[in-house]
Amino acid sequence: MSVHGRLMQVRDAHALAGAIDALHGLGYTRIEAFSPYAVDGLVEKLGPPPKRIPLAALVGGLAGGIGMLWLQYHSAAVDYPLNVGGRPAASWPAFLPPAVEVTILLAVLAGYVVYLASSRLPKLYRPEFNVEWFEEASRDGFLLLIRADDPRWEARQVAEDVAALEPMRHAEVPA
Known part of the structure; x- marks a missing residue:
C-alpha cells in the first residue's frame, strides 16, 4: 500500500506553530498545515513562497x-x-x-x-480527505501533514517522531 503521508491534529494555533518548529528541527521539510482560520506567521514557518x-x-x-x-x-x-x-x-x-x-x-x-x-490548484481531491477526522480542519481542527515525498521520510520513524510531539491524534494517510 502506498502512503501519502502522516496527518496529526494538535490543540490550537500555538501548538501548531510549535509542532512545525519541532518537525523542522528534526529535519522534515515537506510539511503542510490545515487550520480553520489564517494563523499569523504560519506561511513563514512552513517555508518561503515560490519566487x-x-x-x-x-x-x-x-x-x-x-x-x-x-x-x-x-x-x-x-x-x-x-x-x-x-x-x-x-x-x-x-x-x-x-x-x-x-x-x-x-x-x-x-x-x-x-x-x-x-499551489497545486485546482485540485478537487486530496488523499487527506480519506482520513475520517480531516473535515475538522474547517471547523476547529489544526492539522499537520508530513508528506511521504519528504527526503527524511521513513514510515516508522515519522510515526515515532509525531507521537513524541503528543498530538491529539495522528494517522497514516493512504495515497
Missing part, C-alpha cells in the same frame, strides 16, 4: 508588450501601410496604449497561472 510568480509576470508582461508593439507595427507599416495626411506609417505614440494594456493583461495572467500551478 517564480514575479518572474512569470515579468516574462508575460514583456512578451505581451513587445508582441503587441510588433503586431501593430507589422500591420500598420508592413502589411497594410496607409498614407493618411503624410503621417508616418509607424506611429509609435498611437501604438503605446494598446501595448500597455496587453502588457498588464499578460503579466497578470502569467502570474495567476504560475500561482495556481505552484
Whole structure:
C-alpha cells in the first residue's frame, strides 16, 4: 500500500506553530498545515513562497508588450501601410496604449497561472480527505501533514517522531 503521508491534529494555533518548529528541527521539510482560520506567521514557518510568480509576470508582461508593439507595427507599416495626411506609417505614440494594456493583461495572467500551478490548484481531491477526522480542519481542527515525498521520510520513524510531539491524534494517510 502506498502512503501519502502522516496527518496529526494538535490543540490550537500555538501548538501548531510549535509542532512545525519541532518537525523542522528534526529535519522534515515537506510539511503542510490545515487550520480553520489564517494563523499569523504560519506561511513563514512552513517555508518561503515560490519566487517564480514575479518572474512569470515579468516574462508575460514583456512578451505581451513587445508582441503587441510588433503586431501593430507589422500591420500598420508592413502589411497594410496607409498614407493618411503624410503621417508616418509607424506611429509609435498611437501604438503605446494598446501595448500597455496587453502588457498588464499578460503579466497578470502569467502570474495567476504560475500561482495556481505552484499551489497545486485546482485540485478537487486530496488523499487527506480519506482520513475520517480531516473535515475538522474547517471547523476547529489544526492539522499537520508530513508528506511521504519528504527526503527524511521513513514510515516508522515519522510515526515515532509525531507521537513524541503528543498530538491529539495522528494517522497514516493512504495515497
